[in-house]
Amino acid sequence: MTVSDKDLALAAANGDRQAFAALLDRIYDPMFRLAFRLTGSKAEAEDLVQDICAALPAKLCRFRGEAKVMTWLYRIVMNAARDRFRRRASHAKAAEGWGDWEIARRAVEEEQAERADWLRLAMNALTPPELRETLVLILDGLSHAEVAKILGVSEGTISWRISEAKKKLKAMKEAEA
Template identity: 45%
Template sequence: MKMHPADPDADLLAGAVVGEREAFRLLVERHYDRIHGLAWQLTGSRADAEDVAQDVCCTLVERIGSFRGEAKFSTWLCGIVFNACRDVHRRRRSFGGVAQRLAVLAGLARGPDGRDLHDALWVKSAIARLPPAYRDTAILVAGQQLTHAEAGAILGVAEATVSWRMHEVRRMVAGKPGADD
């Protein structure tokens, strides 16, 4: 495994890849807030974010050995979280949320708490109105502070596309008409 230059996680990562439990624990501990925060931004729900964070940590146990060092560990990890959130959205669409709503009505599960609604208001106002590609780009770049190149790698688009999308996000959030308007 090659290591991305200047990856602050290089030492812990090297240990985790060869099965050192303490290195893995410290790596997860170092990045847990980022995992949970990104999941919360992408799902809009504290409960979903907790589920995604737990799933990602379990997935890391299996996938840490496949880390190739082509990107920083934090970027690779954001990609895993992004895909896990995509899966949550996909499942929710496929079942239409019916099972979850029935579970809440039957008292088998909690509904969203007031903190979710209050804390995510800013996201749901401007960011939520963005088309999905722009929303995902904004969350990765502005919310997770990834470079345009890192976000492009996760989204599967060119760095220039991310730059253009961020320009458009700023325009849309500011309510300015675009060239197409």
């Protein structure tokens, strides 16, 4: 005598492992075929049915036996496929704009690199060398007082050198434009 899908589902819902295994043997292929038709991809259908099978013991507890088991399972497959498509669409929408963001980020990086290259070249051309040395120390984060001690000059001289270096760098930039 053959046990019905409904009896297997109800027994599986009550914890009967053999009934669950027998039910899976019967329902896996039809669920896979539906999932394949819905997704259009063998790998996607396999993933979908695998996820459903993993969740099936908990879902069987809610099976009331009012509908045929396959009708009930088809509804689960349909809902799971819809959820997957919605998640994919949400992820795609969330990812939209990241390409633009990355392009903008790279443009900013390139601009900063160009500025740093220009400053390095301009500082190498800065004369007299004392202006370059003073500016290098200041750009390294030292205070006017610390730079003055290192170079053996007054803080006022450091301030003057920075002002002169700025004027010369500005003139170099304007000459390029």
